Amino acid sequence: MTRLRLALAQYMVTGVSGPGAFLDKLDGLLAEAKTGGADMLVLPEYACMELAAGYPGAGDARAELASVAAAAPDLLAGCRAAAAAHGLWLLPGTLPWATQGRVHNRAPLIAPDGRLAVQEKSTMTRFEAEQWGVCPGAAPRVFATPFGTIGIAICYDVEFPLLVRAQIAAGAWLILAPSCTDSLHGFNRVQLSARARALENQCFVAVAPTVGAAPGLASVDENHGYAALFGPVDRGFPEDGVIAAGPLDVPCLVFAEADPDRLAAVRADGAVRNHRDWAASPPECPLIQPE
Numbered sequence: 001m002t003r004l005r006l007a008l009a010q011y012m013v014t015g016v017s018g019p020g021a022f023l024d025k026l027d028g029l030l031a032e033a034k035t036g037g038a039d040m041l042v043l044p045e046y047a048c049m050e051l052a053a054g055y056p057g058a059g060d061a062r063a064e065l066a067s068v069a070a071a072a073p074d075l076l077a078g079c080r081a082a083a084a085a086h087g088l089w090l091l092p093g094t095l096p097w098a099t100q101g102r103v104h105n106r107a108p109l110i111a112p113d114g115r116l117a118v119q120e121k122s123t124m125t126r127f128e129a130e131q132w133g134v135c136p137g138a139a140p141r142v143f144a145t146p147f148g149t150i151g152i153a154i155c156y157d158v159e160f161p162l163l164v165r166a167q168i169a170a171g172a173w174l175i176l177a178p179s180c181t182d183s184l185h186g187f188n189r190v191q192l193s194a195r196a197r198a199l200e201n202q203c204f205v206a207v208a209p210t211v212g213a214a215p216g217l218a219s220v221d222e223n224h225g226y227a228a229l230f231g232p233v234d235r236g237f238p239e240d241g242v243i244a245a246g247p248l249d250v251p252c253l254v255f256a257e258a259d260p261d262r263l264a265a266v267r268a269d270g271a272v273r274n275h276r277d278w279a280a281s282p283p284e285c286p287l288i289q290p291e
Contacts, residue, residue, distance in 0.1 A: 001148030001260040007033035008227035012251035015053030040089035045180040047093035119152035187225040202275040229256035
């Protein structure tokens, strides 16, 4: 495994006129990431939903989802071409993907040569389930890269320890967590969970959020957060586990290096061994009556 320099986008949602405008923004971010020496650019969950501003039905959540899902195949093709043009790994956020009458929230991981692997979101938020009708997707998986095995936990999924633990058990040393949250409550749930997953698994977790406002949209009208890379809270790492973090709600790229050798060292000789000491299954918990 080799170290990976990440560019994590605090992606400003403004509303764009169509796929071309979105891909122009992506091209600019890829160029900035390349200039900054990044190996991979990570965009947030549902960054593409700002496209809905250019379609009929903007302001209606279901109509917005349908219009962007219809554009998703062309968007994905454009993202693959952009990654290849800049020679970077790319996680372009997530796409609402329609298949046989069902919509899943799908995160494509794109290699610089255009090859593609996909992680679907496993656990739906209330908005996704109740207002959009987005369906739970495939179980967690892991992805082979030149940097080693990595996993993707999309927003709400990172709040569930066993989902991430399955990826760690399968060899992932880095978890990418693209997110989209419309309040600081929501963002703090994501970032606190990401920090916990990094601590308990002695791994890296990278968060990339949407920021900004698009008042004409029902789906991504308000967005809060900051991008960050979190690691173990132990020897060789910052005392709070925060390796890099951006300013709250300000659009930018946050650059950070994730080094698997640092994880190997702390897993072998940390003050604690969370990664090793995690039980394979929870112990029985008997009920005791006071005597």
